[in-house]
Amino acid sequence: xxxxxxxxxxxAIVASLVLFFIGGLMTTVVPPMVDKSWGQPFANAxxxxxPTGHLRRLNGLELAGRAVYVxxxxxxxxxxxxxxxxxxxxxxxxxxxxxxxxxxDEFVYDSPHMFGTKRTGPDLARIxxxxxxxxxxxxxxxxxxxxxxxIMPAFPWLFTNKVDLTGYFAEADVIAQKAAATKxxxxxxxxxxxxxxxxxxxxxxxxxxxxxxxxxxxxxLGRAKDWREAxxxxx
Amino acid sequence: xxxxxxxxxxxxxxTGAIVHEDLTVKWFMLSSISxxxxxxxxxxxxxxxxxxxxxxxTTSWLTYGRMRPLHVNGMLFGWLLAADMGLxxxxxxxxxxxxxxxxxxxxxxxxxxxIIILGAVVSLLAGRNKGWEYAELETPLSVLVVxxxxxxxxxxxxxxxxxxxxxxxxxxxxxMGCLLWTAFVYLTGNFATMFTTGVNQANLNWMYVxxxxxxxxxxxxxxxxxxFIPRASNTPLFSHKLSMxxxxxxxxxxxxxxxxxxxxxxxxxxxxxxxxxxxxxxLIPVWxxxxxxxxxxxxxxxxxxxxxxxxxxMSGVIFYLLTCFQGPMHSLRTVNAIVSxxxxxxxHAHMAVLGAFSFFAVAGTYYAAPRIFGKNxxxxxxxxxxxxxxxxxxxxxxxxxxxxxxWQGWQWNDVSIPFIKTVIALKPIWTVRFVxxxxxxxxxxxxxxxxxxxxxxxxxxxxx
Numbered sequence: 100x101x102x103x104x105x106x107x108x109x110x111a112i113v114a115s116l117v118l119f120f121i122g123g124l125m126t127t128v129v130p131p132m133v134d135k136s137w138g139q140p141f142a143n144a145x146x147x148x149x150p151t152g153h154l155r156r157l158n159g160l161e162l163a164g165r166a167v168y169v170x171x172x173x174x175x176x177x178x179x180x181x182x183x184x185x186x187x188x189x190x191x192x193x194x195x196x197x198x199x200x201x202x203x204d205e206f207v208y209d210s211p212h213m214f215g216t217k218r219t220g221p222d223l224a225r226i227x228x229x230x231x232x233x234x235x236x237x238x239x240x241x242x243x244x245x246x247x248x249x250i251m252p253a254f255p256w257l258f259t260n261k262v263d264l265t266g267y268f269a270e271a272d273v274i275a276q277k278a279a280a281t282k283x284x285x286x287x288x289x290x291x292x293x294x295x296x297x298x299x300x301x302x303x304x305x306x307x308x309x310x311x312x313x314x315x316x317x318x319x320l321g322r323a324k325d326w327r328e329a330x331x332x333x334x
Numbered sequence: 335x336x337x338x339x340x341x342x343x344x345x346x347x348x349t350g351a352i353v354h355e356d357l358t359v360k361w362f363m364l365s366s367i368s369x370x371x372x373x374x375x376x377x378x379x380x381x382x383x384x385x386x387x388x389x390x391x392t393t394s395w396l397t398y399g400r401m402r403p404l405h406v407n408g409m410l411f412g413w414l415l416a417a418d419m420g421l422x423x424x425x426x427x428x429x430x431x432x433x434x435x436x437x438x439x440x441x442x443x444x445x446x447x448x449i450i451i452l453g454a455v456v457s458l459l460a461g462r463n464k465g466w467e468y469a470e471l472e473t474p475l476s477v478l479v480v481x482x483x484x485x486x487x488x489x490x491x492x493x494x495x496x497x498x499x500x501x502x503x504x505x506x507x508x509x510m511g512c513l514l515w516t517a518f519v520y521l522t523g524n525f526a527t528m529f530t531t532g533v534n535q536a537n538l539n540w541m542y543v544x545x546x547x548x549x550x551x552x553x554x555x556x557x558x559x560x561x562f563i564p565r566a567s568n569t570p571l572f573s574h575k576l577s578m579x580x581x582x583x584x585x586x587x588x589x590x591x592x593x594x595x596x597x598x599x600x601x602x603x604x605x606x607x608x609x610x611x612x613x614x615x616x617l618i619p620v621w622x623x624x625x626x627x628x629x630x631x632x633x634x635x636x637x638x639x640x641x642x643x644x645x646x647x648m649s650g651v652i653f654y655l656l657t658c659f660q661g662p663m664h665s666l667r668t669v670n671a672i673v674s675x676x677x678x679x680x681x682h683a684h685m686a687v688l689g690a691f692s693f694f695a696v697a698g699t700y701y702a703a704p705r706i707f708g709k710n711x712x713x714x715x716x717x718x719x720x721x722x723x724x725x726x727x728x729x730x731x732x733x734x735x736x737x738x739x740x741w742q743g744w745q746w747n748d749v750s751i752p753f754i755k756t757v758i759a760l761k762p763i764w765t766v767r768f769v770x771x772x773x774x775x776x777x778x779x780x781x782x783x784x785x786x787x788x789x790x791x792x793x794x795x796x797x798x
Contacts, residue, residue: 115585126537254397
């Protein structure tokens with residue numbers, strides 16, 4: 100049958116597309132249909148089933164930080180996945196507690212995904228809560244001041260580039276009205292996040308830098324699973 | 335069979351010979367070698383940043399995170415794909431025995447391609463990065479890539495449709511496969527990803543990343559190798575049947591393997607296992623092709639001494655064999671647990687894209703340039719130098735990163751070693767990599783200069 104493709108261009112085209120689409124569909128369209136956990140946000144209240152907690156969406160400041168993370172290409176050198184290997188669970192654990200293995204339901208709100216392929220620097224999947232703001236400030240100004248031998252670049256412009264959240268808060272007001280009307284849980288969560296952020300920032304909201312956004316984002320990483328104490332930073 | 339000539343050598347053409355204009359080939363050839371040189375500078379800079387991390391470090395658009403995507407996209411799309419497209423425009427009309435369907439459309443494609451690459455340079459350095467590997471370009475630029483690709487596809491398919499010889503040589507299947515698969519693979523990686531999140535998106539992204547190499551650069555590269563190896567050595571291809579086995583098994587097997595980029599990671603175990611099984615099956619298309627090309631050269635190996643194209647082509651075949659042996663082995667869970675995410679992987683990836691497919695493209699350019707410009711090659715000695723510089727520099731690059739990456743993987747698996755110690759341990763490796771990069775770049779400069787000097791040099795006597 101494939102012999103016919105020697106002389107017929109149409110045959111060659113049809114056959115190569117059919118063969119391609121078998122594998123193409125089986126590995127892209129089918130898996131999320133079979134494996135529902137790819138699309139369901141993590142939520143667990145039962146301690147016997149592993150770490151408890153739930154995955155929340157990011158607020159406006161955290162999203163701005165995530166955008167900086169994407170823009171500066173942090174993901175070329177830092178992965179965000181604790182693999183099913185002792186090398187990962189032990190290395191990225193905290194005070195003798197192993198880091199929980201990353202599961203698909205922890206990444207449902209991520210776009211673009213930031214799993215990464217290369218670890219020139221350490222994995223960041225469970226970095227949230229590990230270092231405080233002061234540590235990050237020193238580290239982003241010059242990583243080598245804190246970690247001797249590091250080859251990470253300095254990012255001084257994060258401290259001068261402003262983050263403007265007025266657009267985000269305006270949008271949040273519209274979302275809050277819709278949430279009150281529809282009771283859609285996704286909208287209710289987003290409205291609550293915006294309200295919390297507004298209360299927390301107060302007048303500081305007008306004076307935020309990309310550094311603040313970046314730290315806010317980093318502190319969320321890996322915290323859907325409640326596996327370590329909050330505010331227990333590395334000294 | 336009718337004789338075929340390029341317009342520039344048409345002086346010696348008899349009546350009734352086919353004369354190819356080759357204007358499109360010139361556009362793609364000259365722009366691709368320019369980007370090979372320009373992006374080569376970027377490559378050197380980012381290699382240097384591993385050795386001197388403060389180098390140019392406080393200017394945002396000169397940091398590693400901005401320059402790395404420019405290096406990857408520039409080399410993949412500015413150099414390699416453009417060179418491959420140019421050679422496709424060279425080969426297909428000759429295998430079909432007709433002129434290219436439309437030179438005007440071809441030149442327009444070449445101009446559009448340059449606009450895309452220049453747009454990519456500016457937008458990537460400005461930090462406008464979509465955040466997906468190999469698909470960093472902003473959406474308007476990705477749309478232009480699709481438009482350019484459709485123009486390219488229409489031109490080649492129409493040329494094939496009008497062909498004078500009914501039987502299609504194996505290169506033509508590979509080019510047609512590349513045209514069609516690329517369209518779908520590119521749409522998946524750049525557009526389908528927009529409608530998904532998390533692991534689902536990552537799965538589509540890796541399907542694209544893997545098949546950008548497997549179903550874009552592999553088929554077009556092999557089409558080039560299948561054409562130029564018999565051409566440059568003046569020897570018929572060993573086996574038509576074996577080339578069929580290689581092509582059709584590639585068409586079926588390659589697309590299944592994307593999930594092997596997330597082995598041990600947060601993606602379904604059964605999908606990982608499928609990806610592993612098909613990754614191992616990749617040995618079938620690879621060994622069929624490599625055996626065919628190696629046996630074609632039986633009794634002809636002495637020609638490598640005199641013909642620089644053959645040096646590049648046959649070294650490329652060996653690198654293809656090696657890189658496609660590594661790939662299936664990395665996908666085994668035990669091996670993956672050591673090498674994944676380490677510096678081994680850039681060593682592997684560079685052997686595929688530089689060692690195998692760029693070698694084929696360089697060889698094709700060395701073969702085609704004197705013909706389309708109707709000139710003698712500027713310098714055979716310089717061409718040989720370019721081979722040895724890229725070859726030795728390349729080997730230094732690949733082997734050093736394998737050793738370093740393997741060592742790094744072992745260190746990561748010993749959790750008593752702090753992470754920063756595993757970074758410091760690799761510094762000598764990165765220094766050797768930089769030095770190897772300088773050699774590769776020197777080879778690129780010699781290659782680009784040689785082709786430019788050929789294009790601008792005096793007419794050869796046979797064409798006058």
